[in-house]
Amino acid sequence: MLKTPEEFEASLRELHPTVYIKGNKVESVVDEPLLRPGVNAISVTYEYALLPEYKETMTAISHVTGRRVNRLLHINTSQDDLLKKLEMTRLLCRETGCAQRYLCHDALNALYENTNNTDLKYGTDYHVKFLNYLERVQDEDLTMCVAMTDAKGDRTKRPHEQHDPDLYLRIVDKNEDGIIVRGIKAIVTGAPYTHEIIVLPTRNMTFQDKDYAVSFAIPIDAPGIELVSRQAGRPGESGAPLTSRYGQATAQILFDDVFIPWDSVFLAGEWDFAGSLTESFATHHRVSCIGARAGLGDMLIGATAALAEANGLDPQKIGHVRNKIADLIKYVESFYACGVTAAVFGSETRAGNFIPDPIYSNIGKLLQGTHIYDMFRIVHDTSGGILVSSPYPEDMETPDIGERLNRYLQGREDIPTDYRISVARLLEDITASYQGGWYSVISISGGGSPEATRLEIMRKYDIEERKSLIEKITGV
Template sequence: KNFLNYLTRYQEEDLVGNCAQTDVKGDRSLRPHQQEDPDLYLRVVEKREDGIVVRGAKAHNTIAPYADEIIAIPTRMMTEKDAGWAVAFAMPADAPGITQVIRVTNYRKRDKLQAPITRYGSADAITVFDDVFVPWERVFMCGEYQFAGQLASLFATYHRHSYTGCKPATTDVLMGATALVAEYNGIEKAPHVRDDLAEMVAIAELVYGTGIAAAVKSVKAPSGTQIPDIVFTNVARYHAGINVYREHEILAEIAGGLPATLPPEEDFYNPETAGYMAKYIMRKQGISAEDQHRCFRMISDLLCSAHGGVVQVAGIHGGGSPIMERIAITGQYDMKSKKQLAKYLAGIEG
């Protein structure tokens, strides 16, 4: 009931929320109740008549710096001994006791060579809950450890399914940059370039198509919401994650070393060096020096900037690392029927 009331308000006020799920976790081999510092998983430190007090931190909160609400949920399955850490709630992002330690990255600032890519970046936070008071009406789970894993898994499924739409779009950007620099270098018809581009197409469309399959095979929950097929969702997210560096590798191979050693923008406009830059950046005839410069400046941002590095690591771990997708796949896949098929073909009874 608390959550339904909150959902109604959330929709009526058109709020923006950040799902703060990932605890900092401490020693990964230990459960929440086994940690030397109990605050390494967000936990309830006090229960009152009017609410609870929580302490801990959540990491990798991409939306948090510009969200209205922080919605905290468990990050894993829990046992009865972990009941104190089985907590879910929502609080305003600027509530007393909440501190966001924010890291911002952008593609590199330009003075003259403005381009759409330079308008974008990201902001991430470690969200600290320092004895934050949460009224009962904002509490959705408090000690119900039996449901912690289910809630964590359900959010992960939705998050991973969202990747089947957004991740192919990032591949489209890398693919387009690869095709463009191949053209500008005069090698767009080279067999190895065509093979590499075909590989990128295969990655993007496999992830996107499997995401569509997950939606088509979705099931309606008792609440009325659709839950995407878990196996298809995790297969798609898995292939998206394990191919992130491969996509960047292809772009780096085709572009060559210039994205890493490209002179600063100022040297292309400095009267003493501008002529040299315009002359020696040239590749294929018919393409202006400025367009060549724009192409390599964009690729340098994609491959060599601070934000480019963030995008690569986020592409692997966002929504769950590849090992988590493999665990979900093996946990949900009907392997028994495949064994029965093998027995039938081998002539094994039973």
């Protein structure tokens, strides 16, 4: 059953995760002002799924149950599903900046594939357990955070080589009922205001790392789990039109010898399937990153053009402004086009679900992660200093002072000052505030560093085929 936003919040109230922010224990995540923008952003994924105009984009028929589910919990059964998921991500993120819940989709699809493949080699029963899990989260319309990134210690060393054995999450014990895990997952989006955690390995492993090859699901308030979170967005800031309303928290999740029943375990020691699970998740997730940043790009394009106009610089008439906005569009639509191509060239896995083409998924993510700075440069260059100097809303509303500011800060005669200032504040919010910095960091690092995507491109691209072409042309 699709939940309403109200039911989503009510379901969070039934959970009691241990969450700390700035040294304080959070009594209720739904009532915590510092987390409110995060709850709001995820609520939009519930709201949109119920709107008739978004039904096809936001929902799908589950091939497991035959029931309509939120597309963010759907297993892709075609290239069209891949495409719709990309469109959905853009749609959600042009409203919220970052809707976070797409991570669920990416992890569920990766687990669908990998549990099947692990069973084929090892005769395990992970896939059946996963299907039971999938059916439950689809039917209850849950939101899961995805905990992949480990603390990782010295980056040049494998998990078992680290000076402290707990720098990657690991299995410390197993018994007939389940496994016991210890360690930390270091950057987890939205964790405090989700229902469950899906844990994935963060890299490929060797036999010596087998205790680190672990994947499972666990309720967010399970015993032994503690979250150290940061605020979501810029709650309470009057000059933050987007991020006071919508934001994204990240949390460190500490696992202090946490028991996971076998029913919820999807990988436990099959070290040679850790890498494929990570890779499959990354391939799906990088397309999500593309869709998410295209949504942000929509805001940047619209606001940059609007502010230029308010400054009297018609983007269709003033040559350099036209060129800059055309470049902004070029960046956004070129990485989005890679997302489309990744979906269209998507293929069926051995498990029967569909995965985006990895080369275009990685190229799109690489373009998005590296061009974010070019995009912000264009915004800053085109907008001028008003971007960081517009008065606070309270000052604009102060009698006398406000009226004078309103008069002097007008740009083009037929465009109200209020409009000019509001657009400038939005651009400051998403490119030049604490959140602006945050958006550039999530763009470059979220979903994997540029180097990680380059490595994938070089691993997957058929350079030998290109070399054979040269032999054919030169004849040597």
